[in-house]
Amino acid sequence: MYDQLRFDYLGCYGHPHLKTPNFDRVAAKGVRFTEAYAQSPVCGSSRMSTYTGRYVHSHGAANNNYPLRVGEITMGDHLRALGMGCWLIGKTHMTVDAEGMARLGLAPDSVIGARQAECGFDVWIRDDGLWTNGAEGAYDTRRSPYNEYLKARGYPGENPWADFANAGLEGNQVASGWFMRNAAKPANIRDEDSETPWLTDRAIDFMEQASGPWCAHLSYIKPHWPYIVPAPWHDLYGPEHVLPAVRSEAEREHPHPVYAAFMENRVAQSFSRDEVRETVIPAYMGLIAQADAQLGRLLDWLEETGRDRDTVIVLTSDHGDYLGDHWMGEKDLFHDCSVKVPLIIHDPSPEADATRGTTCDALVEAIDLPATFIEMAGGEVPRHIVEGRSLMPFLRGEAPEDWREVAVSEYNYAHTPVREKLGVSARDARLFMLADHRWKFVHAEGGFRPMLFDRAADPQELTDLGGDPAHAGVIARMYEHLARWARRDSQRITQSDAQLDRRMRSGAMPKGILIGVYDEREIPDAFVAPYRHDIPTG
């Protein structure tokens, strides 16, 4: 998983300038999904859905630093129960439910507690890649394995992540990557010591010692901001490779109020300036090119060791990046460039031969990944817990029955200044997106009209039809879908469908519960027998 990697910033997804031969190499031997959606266009909530197989509305960790409730069942729980290890190498952006753990008496240094604190993973290495210190302290107060590595490699100071890996040089001063005007500078670090190669080394370390079936979540922070990359990647691309922003003046004329408020954010204002796009996007592309090269190292290692023959490769991201499209920066809303993710799966088994190098346009969601892994590990997807569906049929060229008709993604902005601007309550600061192949619909709580895009007539999503009476029918149908989805049976996680089937067939009578029986003759003798006896005497 790459963080903030736009689906269309890969060669195989059609970027006209950016070369990603290694992503393309996996696509050539696997299936490339063209309609894959993140469950939330922001790291934390998107990932908690990927790790649990459940919608954000189900697990409740609705944005970054909303802790994942203790006891929420994860990919790691499912896979370990099937005899498959489940390891973390890199970032999760998971916040521990410390209050919940204390309430249940779970010690963070116990095996169970540690897994709870790491959303179900066993930790090979965890590094969320945001080692920044502000005026009021550090964003992430854990130990940083990456900073430890840099120090061991001789980089000086307390925070070489900030001063070298994510900064260039300006005279003898740190030119921080946090200031985007520095994006075009080379990061002041050797390529092999920068984050992506470092984590790739850790992944190879892991694979070299791994035995038994395993699932490894190799989770890169890049191409996420700070947007800065060491030589030679920093000037591989230039302003001439920056695609024109996908935006129109009409978008700013009568925007939906929620969209309008997001457009006012600093990052949106910044990326609306050509100078910013021309400085930042080449660095973003350089980070992807570097990631591609490191993917090449992994693929080579797999081929050299023969492990390519029994290793499934899944390439994806947690959300995209607006990069100035639609007058927006960052992610947060639901235009394709933000909410869609690349998804490429290579399954080496012969059953998947028929689909190699093909694309699949089914509506797939990030929550389908744990379901897929459970099937790969030989299990049956517990549908009362995991809301995603296995993608295995698509890898085998089969068309699953009753596949979903809409993909759903959510966004909670209750902790952001946008809520204050809009004056909505914490519980109303929520957005729901529903997309089918033709339409994309967004409902905003708090009394706003919906947004609607015609993906066929307007693939660039420039015209919001949400206020257009001519589309009332489509909107009503989408509200119908949303209502059915919202009513879904998402919390019955302690009773499986199979258990319910068994109970349905047996009833309570075998256990002695006789409901509505007036007379013994109404029921079979076997059920009467326990009650037919003399008064006991003592």
Added chain:
Amino acid sequence: MYDQLRFDYLGCYGHPHLKTPNFDRVAAKGVRFTEAYAQSPVCGSSRMSTYTGRYVHSHGAANNNYPLRVGEITMGDHLRALGMGCWLIGKTHMTVDAEGMARLGLAPDSVIGARQAECGFDVWIRDDGLWTNGAEGAYDTRRSPYNEYLKARGYPGENPWADFANAGLEGNQVASGWFMRNAAKPANIRDEDSETPWLTDRAIDFMEQASGPWCAHLSYIKPHWPYIVPAPWHDLYGPEHVLPAVRSEAEREHPHPVYAAFMENRVAQSFSRDEVRETVIPAYMGLIAQADAQLGRLLDWLEETGRDRDTVIVLTSDHGDYLGDHWMGEKDLFHDCSVKVPLIIHDPSPEADATRGTTCDALVEAIDLPATFIEMAGGEVPRHIVEGRSLMPFLRGEAPEDWREVAVSEYNYAHTPVREKLGVSARDARLFMLADHRWKFVHAEGGFRPMLFDRAADPQELTDLGGDPAHAGVIARMYEHLARWARRDSQRITQSDAQLDRRMRSGAMPKGILIGVYDEREIPDAFVAPYRHDIPTG
């Protein structure tokens, strides 16, 4: 809490024959709620909502023996954190999430584990009152404190609950209360040894030793079936006191398919026979009369000890009992007699003087009880966890702002033979009721039309308008309510509104996360400072 006590089978709620002077005594000094709804018309799910303050759709324990997921936050968690004990005396119908506890390594014999296993209560005594043994074993395999008591009192045999407390005599044979034809017989037990007096004794034992602020859930199994009661209660009422069944031939003509399927259940068929009603209802009334007498003992004890002056009394039930109304037996569906509950609250504090002896017709729900108790314990209701609202304003004669416009109740029949009859999937075997003061609306998943009753024109709920095009507007409005309710923010339990407010106001910049900053001059110096320094040297 009384189990299966119909709201209208109390004197103060208008029963013309049944005398309940002690319930009426509490009503005379408290507030009687006339529109109180169970969150589910069946024990387990109703109670799990009462104990958590959360809708069934939120906690997922959707019927009897659907375990309450480990870690679900309960009344006990909230109250103990406020320095108030929270004790169980009687029944919960809670099923432990043993798999979840094992997954988290919680030992049932640890303090935390035991509370998890008892939905947050500390157990003074637990007895669910269903000590039955069928052809394939016992319904409840725990130890039975009540059976132990009976044995100690000299009742012989393995299961005096079944053979004496819940059975009459037929010659020298046990005449089991499970067979309703025996309901008119006196139970073969001394009154003072039967379940209601026994549990009342336990409550007095508890109060005699209790110190510090406490909440005690005194939870009687009766008047729940088996319908049988010892002398003198067994013949206090006779067929002449049985009200005519509230039902019409029209109800059986074109019933809603789900209603039709429930009408076919044995218990519905039984209670549709006058002979059954005339035998069972007097026993049911006798059980209530006995409960009333025992309530009198408790009230007397409180008055004699002066504890009436600092003890709040809340009388309610978990759901009602059809008793043949609407051609139904038991509960399960949403006619008033099944889904409404009595609710009487006596608050001895002077602030409540203004409302003594009054009624309140606000739409209140069982989930409001824990919210009320939290406020009584001096806390603030954590609205990101507890979905109910405190009833304190009603006790003080205040009208809370923005009180709910609809009450919601749910029913899951996935484990019942009704599902097989209807041919719906486990996840579609779910019903949602919405009631306001005028309408009662029921949505059934699985492609059925809704049900609708006009409570004003048809207070007996005999005419289902759910298929009537003339009511399409009301139905659409109810679907709108249901959709909004279903989308509610119910799982964001790890982030309070206050935490979100704080984050909204501070942003991430103080912690060093600078998003969208192109140039240092765009932000205050304090946020730039951490990045303005020379390259470290080592």
